Amino acid sequence: MNLALIAHDKKKETLIQFVSAYKLIFEKHNLYATYTTGKKIMEATGLSVQFVKSGPLGGDQQIGAMIANNEIDLVIFFRDPLTAQPHEPDVSALLRLCDVYNIPLASNMGTAEVLIHGLERGDFNWRTVLDEQ
Template identity: 40%
Template sequence: MGSAPKRCRSWPISCRVEGRADSSIAGAAPEPVSAGIGNLPTRLPSFAPLARSAWTGQETSMQTRRRIALIAHDAKKATLTAWARRWEGWLAHQYLVGTGSSAEEVGKACPSLRIERLRSGPEGGDMQVGARIVDGEIDALVFLPDPANAHPHEADFRALIRIALIADIPIALSAASAEHLAIGMSQALPTTSEPVLQDIYVSSNGDRWRLGTAAHRRFVRHEPNQASGGSVTDTDLDHFLGNAGPGPEHVALRRILEVRSDGGA
């Protein structure tokens, strides 16, 4: 197999790798790869809808499998494989990709897992994962870096982390956070579609505004007082903030969101 042609414009997030890459699943021939990070879009797709967990006993279809990327520096590969062994039953129902020896080590430790192997990190594997995140093809990232040593491709994995943050997908950068990621993503779907509501503000005449979360959507619900005879309306959070006036409900909402962003909620 010849080496894949490469075209690079500027670093850190505009390198393109085309042709047939060093990616394969055990027992299958390598697939053609064409992935580019390019200029990041202003709005990236959120991670895929939640699937049923493996422990429910229900088979997970290919369309609802989580697409999880696994990466670990050499000093952290044992940590990654230990995590994969603990969660092998659940991971076996997901679609996994990994860079270089990370995919190889996890595959050896967990024979039941099928892992698409990309290039190693120094050979562009981090950029391949980043390109898939940009294209909405990765739902979560487990990346265990080694902070104690310098790495020649540090700019690559810093760009990868930045892309994952912009895409707003679940990210685990330590063993503890990887454990929480697996616990959270392995939960079964809720049996109710009712949104979770949090009070924002209640006016003196009884009008109520509430922050709602449902199916990865956030909105503001306005419940008018009974005497007004009005109906309940839901407004997307971005639209509500984009048309925000000086009303006390807007001020109260901003305070709630600031507390959440600071880790207080």
Template identity: 50%
Template sequence: MRRTAIALVAHDAKKDAMAEFAATHRLKLSACDLFATGTTGARVIERCPELQVKRLKSGPLGGDQQIGALIAEGRIDALIFFVDPLSPMPHDVDVKALTRLGLVYDIAMALNPVTAEMVLAMIEPLT
């Protein structure tokens, strides 16, 4: 049985929240294969150095598309994407494409911490 694969993405104003979320849920996340866009991954690793996070490119430099490709390949089970609805996003098209892929491929997708906790609660630990 393969490990659950989770992609972590956070807008700039939500990166601290993502790092804190990872710290709070480090035990559950340590049982998963984690992928993250560049800066988000760096912040999570800085806060939780024990977590193994595969860092991709920064979102605006192609990281969103890299995660989208992993979703399309069936390699991601859940997307945790802390969205900042109050800040304009210069790469909004990329963000919409990523969430669209999450919907098309029917993966669990959380856009805020409360929903992310619900997604993590559904993950069964490996035996």
């Protein structure tokens, strides 16, 4: 499965810790990330990560385009709800596309825990069936 990993600046360390804790699950999947987040995850975990631009430079839009093209199966986006983001319209558009295309989305640790365990159990195999159509 293709997983997108994104984190606002104040949430990057939390996402790195999350990916590190579940490295054995993440290494079974194709990882895509906005540039700074992906680079930090790759350096911390040794996992292979494909990069798009950083969020403020269009990375959120690139991930959104991948969602619209059925190229992403799950998004983990640790957002910082207490800090204004200059690219907030891009963030909102990305979240909307997850809803439009029924892409599972975690925006915090609690939901990410549920999704990562579901991914390991095979709960998202329905995405594979959709890909084959």
